[in-house]
Amino acid sequence: MKYSQFNSIVRTNGNQALYNSFTEKVVLLENDLAEILRAAVTEGIDELENVHPDLYHYLIAEEFILDTQVDEIEKVKKIREAVDYNASSYLLTINPTMNCNFKCWYCYETHIKSSKLTRTVLESTKLFITKKIQDEEIKHFNLAFFGGEPLLYFQQVVEPLIDHAVEECRKYNKVFSTSFTTNGFLINDSFINYFVDKNLMPNLQITFDGYRENHDKVRFVSEKRGSYFDIVENIKKLLKHRHFHVRARVNYTDENIHDCSKIADDFQEIIDENRSSQFLFDFHRVWQNGKLDDTDLIVNENVEKIRAKGFKVSTNLPDNLANSCYADKLNSSVINYNGDIFKCTARDFENKNREGYLTQEGEIVWENDSQNKRMFSKFKNKPCLSCRIMPLCNGGCSQQAIEHVDVDYCIYSGVESEKDKVVIKKIEEFLYAEA
Structure with a gap:
């Protein structure tokens, strides 16, 4: 027998816990049992049967100890294949423009004021949508909008693209969904009524850059007018209807993180009116911002405060195998306003970075074998193949794998204590859900 590569023993909240990142099972251990297990891992896991047979056989039953013939990496690969090569759904993301009504300091995109999806690209996109929906393997079609500010x-x-996709899905009996990544400032009654009248239920991701004053320093209309209160009110308007689900993405820095939990206070009526199931907070660090030692603790404190007020919070823990990035999936593409094709929306949409282009006939031409290179980019990084949290991290997304071709890398810089933080947070989330 062998001790699973994906096991971790960590201390959390005064306890010791055994966690497996593949099965995501957790066992809380008394200190003496944890030390017995650590010793057995060092001396040979089969020694545990002599010292503590009950624990040994329990860990076999719960898959913390495996037959030596089990190929754990192969099991990970099979899940990845099932997820990323799933042919039953297609995600098409559209950038209607690269222009935006804000100029956030950390935005990686080049804003192009005159950019707008042309009539030619619009019609070609409709042809592409029809061809995908006609595909018998595809049962679900998701149309997402990004930008720029869509x-x-x-x-x-x-509207023309959604109308077309909805009609085609009805014609071919497919499931349709739509989503937006938007700053939320331009949401109005016309936008809301469009979806309510058609009985469509979009998901929206709307960003806050900290609480009130901090947000308005980043997202403002003019020197004298911020955007915080407008966005709060627009979200409230959305959530008065059952049709909308909103993910409030909180972009935090060491400067703004301290009072982010106050954002929830401005949405108290959502709790009072029992509409919290439509609303979720999601914390993300601004990647250009350096990290202070106590930031994780402060984030956790904000999460707990928001939860205590009755709201749902996603802590954005890695789950890159079972819930991989959209860009990792074969059935996913991004059409830029000019017809350039991309897979990843987290990089600048410059022409030199494109992975292909859309023809007038509604076909994608992938250039330089870009799609195949992306799909075969994973499982080539040696540090990942021996890592205990591989099923969670999986080397990050395919974009990160492509950018580190022939270079060993680690999302956590190979620091085991950083991996422990991920494991501990996973355990805490498990215990929170069980409580």
Whole structure:
């Protein structure tokens, strides 16, 4: 027998816990049992049967101890294949424009004021949508909008594409869904009524840059007018209807994290009116911002405060195998306003970075074998193949794998204590859910 590669023993909240990152099972251990297990791992796991047979056989039953013939990496690969090569759904992301009504300091995109999805690209995109929906293997079609700020051209670009996709899905009996990544400032009654009247239920990700004053330093209309209260009110308007689900993405830095939990106070009526199931907070660090030693603790404190007020919070823990990035999936593509094709939306949409282009006939031409290179980029990084949290991290996304071709890398810089933090947080989330 062998001790699973994906096991970790960590201390959390005064306890010791055994966690497996593949099965995501957790066992809380008394200190003496934890030390017995640690010794057995060092001396040979089969020694545990002599010292503590009950624990030994329990760990076999719970898959912490495996037959030596089990190939754990192969099991990970099979899940990845099932997830990323799933042919039953397609995600198409559209950038109606690269222009935006804000200029956030950390935005990686080049804003192009005159950019707008052209009539030619619009018609080619409709052809592409029809061809995908006609595909018998595809049962679910998701149309997402990114940018730039997609609502700048809602009537001219977004509505015609949704109308077309909805009609095609009805014609071919497919499931349709839609989503938006938007700053939320341009949401109005016309936007809301469009979805309510058609009985569509979009998901929206809307960003806050900290609480009130901090947010308005980043996202402002003018020197004298911020955007915080407008966005709060727009979200409230959305959530008065059952049709909308909103993920409030909180972009935090060491400067703004301290009072982020106060954002929830401005949505108290959502709790009072029992609409919290439509609303979720999601914390993300601004990647350009350096990390202070106590930031994780402060984030956790904010999460607990928001939860205590009755709201749902996602802590954005890695789950890159079972819930991989959209760009990792074969059935996913991004059409830029000019017809350039991309997979990843977290990099600048410059022409030199494109992975292909959309033809007038509604076909994607992948250049330089870009799609195959991306799909075969995983499981080539040696540190990942021996890592205990591989099923969680999986070397990050395919974009990170592509950017580290032939270079060993680790998302956590090979620091075991950072991996422990991930494991501990996973255990805490498990215990929170069980409570």
